[in-house]
Amino acid sequence: MAGRPREFDIEKVLVKARDAFWKNGYEGISMSDLVTLLGIASARIYAAFGSKEGLFRKAVEFYMEHEGGFVSKALLETNTVKEFVQQILLDAVELYTDNSKPKGCMVVLSAINCTEANNNIRLWLEELRHKQSILITKRIEQAIINNELPAVSDSQLLGDYVVNVLNGLAIQGRDGVPKERLIKMINFCMRLFP
Structure with a gap:
């Protein structure tokens, strides 16, 4: 029935x-x-x-299948690591400052602090963020293999840096920092990628 x-x-x-x-x-x-x-x-x-x-x-x-899926989207749409990093950061700023949606990043900000009863939610979101970090770092590792970046580059350090910029953009977007200022931050970050 x-x-x-x-x-x-x-x-x-x-x-x-x-x-x-x-x-x-x-x-x-x-x-x-x-x-x-x-x-x-x-x-x-x-x-x-x-x-x-x-x-x-x-x-x-x-959210991850739509707005928040910009890392996976950039992996498919870009050819160089510089294009990849720039696209994810610009897409993040567009999303985090979009006036038609809540500000910031849902995965970063919706459960940073939880009571013990909801710790499993915090841990689940932490795992989602960790998976994104791995995708970014693996793309940077591939760029080193492909000679897009110097062989002495530290893929983990660069990956962590990009993730920290993303997370910072999420918080600043939530705090109402103007889009123009966030884009200046991206331009500064991109100096690390030849």
Whole structure:
């Protein structure tokens, strides 16, 4: 026997949930807030996502498949490491300062500090950030192999530097630092890449 069909558009729900968690953080929005915001009974949210945490994880995955997926996108769209780094930093600034969305980065800012009860959320986001860092560092390693960067270059150091710039841009974007200033920071960072 088929279950009763959902009476809501899953993508619209994920967009609303994504924006709420992105703006307020995981612990900054309650299940009651989500019920009001989404216009769906809590029983339906639980049936579709299992829990608030399940909804959060799906919202983050949605973010990473769309706005937040700029590292994977740049890997496919660029030819040189300089183009790659520049594209991810510029895409980050565009996203983090976009007035039609919450500011900053959802993965960086939505659960930096959590109570012990939600430590698994913090650890999960930490793992997502770590995976992004590995992608960036591996691209830099490849650039050294391909002689795009000097053989003496430290791929881990350069990768960590780019990730730190990304994370700093997320915080400054959230804090309302103007886009023009953030782009100047990118131009300064790009001096490391010939």
